[in-house]
Every structure is written in C-alpha cells, then in structure tokens.
Amino acid sequence: MIQESFSSGRSPIHSLAPRTRTLAAIILSLVVALSHNLIALVTALLIAVILVISARISLLKAGRRLLVIAGFLLLIWLILPFTCGGEILWQNSFLSISRIGVDLALELTLKTCAMLLIFLTLVSTMSTADLAHALHSLKLPPKLVLLLLITYRYLFLMEDELQSLLKAAKIRNFRPGTSLHCYKTYANLLGMLFVRAADRAQRVHKAMLCRAFDGHFHSLEEYHNRPRDYYFLALIVAISALIVLAETQAITWPHIF
Amino acid sequence: MTEPPASAPLLSLKGLSFNYPERPAIINQLDFVLNEKAHIGIAAPNGSGKSTLFHLIVGLLKPSAGKIIYNGREISKEEDFKLLRRQVGLLFQHADDQLFFPTVLEDVAFGPLNLGKSKAEARALSLKVLENLGLSDFADRITFKLSGGEKRLVALATVLAMEPKVLLLDEPTAGLDHATKHKLIDLLNSFKDLSYLMVSHEFDFLTETTEHIYTMENGKILVDEELHIHHHEHAHRSGKQPHRHI
Numbered sequence: 264m265i266q267e268s269f270s271s272g273r274s275p276i277h278s279l280a281p282r283t284r285t286l287a288a289i290i291l292s293l294v295v296a297l298s299h300n301l302i303a304l305v306t307a308l309l310i311a312v313i314l315v316i317s318a319r320i321s322l323l324k325a326g327r328r329l330l331v332i333a334g335f336l337l338l339i340w341l342i343l344p345f346t347c348g349g350e351i352l353w354q355n356s357f358l359s360i361s362r363i364g365v366d367l368a369l370e371l372t373l374k375t376c377a378m379l380l381i382f383l384t385l386v387s388t389m390s391t392a393d394l395a396h397a398l399h400s401l402k403l404p405p406k407l408v409l410l411l412l413i414t415y416r417y418l419f420l421m422e423d424e425l426q427s428l429l430k431a432a433k434i435r436n437f438r439p440g441t442s443l444h445c446y447k448t449y450a451n452l453l454g455m456l457f458v459r460a461a462d463r464a465q466r467v468h469k470a471m472l473c474r475a476f477d478g479h480f481h482s483l484e485e486y487h488n489r490p491r492d493y494y495f496l497a498l499i500v501a502i503s504a505l506i507v508l509a510e511t512q513a514i515t516w517p518h519i520f
Numbered sequence: 521m522t523e524p525p526a527s528a529p530l531l532s533l534k535g536l537s538f539n540y541p542e543r544p545a546i547i548n549q550l551d552f553v554l555n556e557k558a559h560i561g562i563a564a565p566n567g568s569g570k571s572t573l574f575h576l577i578v579g580l581l582k583p584s585a586g587k588i589i590y591n592g593r594e595i596s597k598e599e600d601f602k603l604l605r606r607q608v609g610l611l612f613q614h615a616d617d618q619l620f621f622p623t624v625l626e627d628v629a630f631g632p633l634n635l636g637k638s639k640a641e642a643r644a645l646s647l648k649v650l651e652n653l654g655l656s657d658f659a660d661r662i663t664f665k666l667s668g669g670e671k672r673l674v675a676l677a678t679v680l681a682m683e684p685k686v687l688l689l690d691e692p693t694a695g696l697d698h699a700t701k702h703k704l705i706d707l708l709n710s711f712k713d714l715s716y717l718m719v720s721h722e723f724d725f726l727t728e729t730t731e732h733i734y735t736m737e738n739g740k741i742l743v744d745e746e747l748h749i750h751h752h753e754h755a756h757r758s759g760k761q762p763h764r765h766i
C-alpha cells in the first residue's frame with residue numbers, strides 16, 4: 264500500500280498551514296540548490312535535521328527514506344572522484360582521486376540529503392490534497408495542481424488493480440518462478456493492469472463529472488495564516504539569508520584529505 | 521400500491537438510441553417519462569442496457585439519436601448536462617468507481633464543495649447525510665479500506681450529499697445485508713419529494729420502494745407491460761425470483 268505515513272502526525276511543523284510549509288520548502292530548497300560552498304551546505308543539512316526532529320519524525324524512518332537515494336549517491340562516489348582531473352589527492356599506478364571530484368561528490372551528497380530531508384519534513388507531512396491546495400493558493404496553474412491530484416489518485420488505482428490481479432492469479436495456484444509459463448503470465452498481468460487501469464480511470468472520471476467536478480479543486484480543510492506561520496516563514500528567510508551569506512563570504516571548506 | 525401523484529413530467533426521453541462502437545443498438549428508440557415525485561423501478565435481465573441508459577441520461581455517453589428533456593428543456597450540449605448533473609444524482613453500479621478520496625468525509629464533501637458550498641456548509645451537510653445513513657462513525661475511515669457493502673452506502677451518501685432532485689440508482693441493494701436493506705427502504709420511503717428511477721433484481725425491495733415496476737426488452741422500457749406486484753400476500757410467497765403476472 265502506498266501510504267502518506269508522515270502526514271498524520273502532531274508536531275509544531277504539522278500545525279503550520281500547508282501553504283507556509285510549501286513556501287518554506289521552496290525557499291530552502293532554492294537556496295540549497297544554488298549553494299556550492301560546503302559550509303553553507305553543511306549548515307543547510309543541520310537545519311534540515313533540526314526540522315526533521317521538530318516534526319517528530321523518527322530519525323530511523325527519515326534515514327530509511329534517505330536509503331532510497333543511497334544508490335544514486337554511491338554511483339556518484341564511484342565515478343566523480345576518479346574522473347574529474349585537476350589537483351590530485353591520491354594516486355597509484357592506475358587510479359587517481361581528484362580533489363575537485365571529491366568536493367563535487369561531497370557537495371552533491373550534502374545537497375541531496377538536505378533537500379530530501381527538507382521535503383520530508385515540510386511537504387510529506389501533509390496529505391496530497393493539502394499539498395494540492397497549498398500549490399493552488401500559491402498560484403500554480405490549476406491544470407498542474409489537477410495533474411498532481413489525478414496522478415496520486417490513479418497510482419492507488421493501479422496498485423489496487425495489481426493487487427486484485429495478483430490475488431486472482433494466486434487463488435488459481437499461480438506460483439512465481441522462472442518458467443516460460445510464468446513469464447507469459449506476468450506479461451498478461453502487466454497488460455491487463457494497464458488496460459484495466461485505463462478503463463477504471465475513465466469510470467472514475469465519469470463519476471467525478473457526475474459530482475459536478477469542473478476542473479477546480481476544493482479542499483475541505485480550512486487554513487488561515489496564524490502568527491506562527493509568519494514567525495516560521497521569517498525564521499526560514501533568516502536561515503536562508505545565513506546560508507546565502509556563508510555562500511558569498513566564500514569561507515573555504517577545510518579539506519579533510 | 522400507492523397511486524402516483526398526478527404531476528408534471530420532470531425527465532422525458534424521446535426516441536433515445538445508443539450502441540457501443542461496432543455493436544448492435546443496445547438502447548433502441550426508447551421513450552420514457554419520469555414524473556415529478558414518481559418512484560419507478562426497473563427489473564430487467566443482465567445486459568439489457570440498464571446501466572447504459574443511466575449513463576446516457578446524465579450525459580456520460582452520447583446517444584446516437586433521440587432527445588433528453590429535463591424540466592422542459594432539451595439537454596444536448598455538455599454545458600446543459602453539467603447543469604443536469606447538479607440535480608440528477610447517479611449511483612453507479614460499482615461503488616469502487618465512485619469513491620476517489622482518501623477519507624469518507626472528504627469524498628462525501630466533494631460534491632457539495634463543487635456545487636459552491638462553503639467548507640463549513642459542506643462539512644455539516646456531509647456529516648448529516650452520513651448520519652442519516654447510519655454511517656456517523658465512518659467519516660474518518662479510509663474509503664478504499666471499506667467492505668463492499670460499506671462502500672455502497674458511502675457511495676450513496678456521496679450522491680445524496682448533492683441534494684439531487686432525481687436519483688438514478690443502479691442496483692442500490694447489491695451486497696447489502698438484510699438489516700441494511702431495510703434501512704435503505706425506510707430511507708427511500710422518506711424521500712417523498714424526490715423522484716427516483718431504480719434498477720434492482722430484488723422484487724420485494726422494488727415493491728416496497730416504487731409505485732411502478734417496468735422491464736426492458738430490445739432496448740426499450742416496456743411501459744405498457746408493467747409488472748404488477750402487489751403488496752398483499754400471494755401465491756408466490758416463496759418465489760424471491762423475479763416473476764411476472766400475465
């Protein structure tokens with residue numbers, strides 16, 4: 264099951280209006296994306312970890328989410344240090360590690376982790392409906408918002424259909440294996456999945472039309488900006504300014520190697 | 521059987537025809553009139569085109585010929601159908617298609633919100649409809665983790681929350697237990713001012729909730745050949761199967 268496991272918590276972060284959180288996430292991730300200075304990035308990562316803690320998300324769970332991108336990062340560490348050239352940190356007869364490569368890989372790692380954690384705390388702590396509503400009130404085009412909502416909804420549909428197809432196969436004693444029969448069955452299941460999902464999507468669309476859906480999305484939740492929203496945004500802007508400052512002051516990273 | 525109140529036609533279908541691509545006509549020159557405050561049942565075999573007819577009425581399918589007239593106005597353009605759908609609520613045969621929000625309350629409130637109700641109004645209305653259906657505890661449940669019968673009731677709630685003037689109910693009792701079915705009968709009987717057209721294969725349910733029961737054959741609703749089923753005890757008490765008095 265696809266779950267929005269962080270969206271239902273109670274914490275200072277959860278009590279902020281979705282729009283505030285979305286705006287904060289956008290500001291922070293913009294600053295992180297544009298920074299190259301390692302001190303700025305380490306500061307950002309620290310801020311992100313503090314945010315995770317204040318959203319009462321267990322660090323273990325957050326870490327598990329980070330594992331998702333570990334493969335990507337590993338690939339970067341396997342390639343960049345050996346292929347960038349420039350000043351050489353260490354070398355033997357057939358390998359050389361370049362300083363620029365290591366710095367670049369480190370920068371990317373910090374950026375990725377910081378951004379992921381920022382989005383984890385600020386965006387995944389709200390339901391997709393809330394996110395859509397927040398984006399809507401931030402003046403994102405309604406079509407894009409709708410696309411997000413419908414994608415979300417149909418993901419569930421696809422999963423639902425897959426589960427029922429797998430069940431149907433299972434009760435007829437289908438056992439996964441590597442025979443040609445199994446591959447054929449899988450191919451059929453996959454084909455059926457897409458056909459049925461498309462069919463189902465059409466019926467859901469019809470049902471939405473029946474309920475006076477006109478392309479605009481209304482959320483049941485009502486959010487008003489409270490003082491805490493303004494304080495939080497002010498804090499985020501201040502932190503961002505700090506990171507930008509670190510970036511422009513060009514405080515050099517003490518090279519470890 | 522209660523006499524239908526003499527009243528104006530609310531929804532009329534004239535010479536309606538429809539066929540799925542590359543298939544013979546499934547609705548064929550169909551004529552039908554639904555009066556205000558009329559409660560009509562349709563009992564017809566599988567595949568006779570009942571669901572198709574309902575989809576045609578609310579404009580989800582486009583007829584190849586014929587007219588749909590609602591409240592004295594011919595409905596042909598999508599814009600007209602949009603207005604019609606605000607007053608004609610369709611309960612789908614498959615409740616799964618009808619529920620698309622994570623929580624029951626959000627799903628029920630979707631229609632009222634689209635109709636321009638404020639959030640507070642939509643919430644209050646949805647909670648009231650859920651309460652009427654005995655679903656008060658369901659508001660925060662996850663829609664796709666409900667049982668088949670529960671989904672059915674929630675789907676009905678989503679339709680009722682739009683406060684329609686006409687209900688099209690496609691097998692509302694499918695998968696409901698005895699007690700729930702009786703609750704539904706009481707509920708339908710309380711809708712005195714509403715018109716509804718209902719498909720069901722359960723004759724005793726139809727007799728308790730409708731004034732007339734018609735059948736469909738060859739793509740037409742046979743209005744002349746009304747199935748007369750009486751409220752009094754009669755010889756077929758054992759027969760829960762559909763049966764006809766000729």
Ligand SMILES: Nc1ncnc2c1ncn2[C@@H]1O[C@H](COP(=O)(O)OP(=O)(O)OP(=O)(O)O)[C@@H](O)[C@H]1O
Nearest residue numbers: 540541543546565566567568569570571572573613
């Ligand atoms: N999307 C479709 N494409 C082609 N044919 C269809 C489609 N949907 C339904 N049909 C066919 O049209 C006929 C009427 O279908 P419909 O669903 O209206 O029947 P029904 O009277 O509601 O039956 P049931 O009592 O089983 O619900 C059936 O023969 C069916 O096979």
Ligand SMILES: [Mg+2]
Nearest residue numbers: 570571613690
């Ligand atoms: Mg049907």
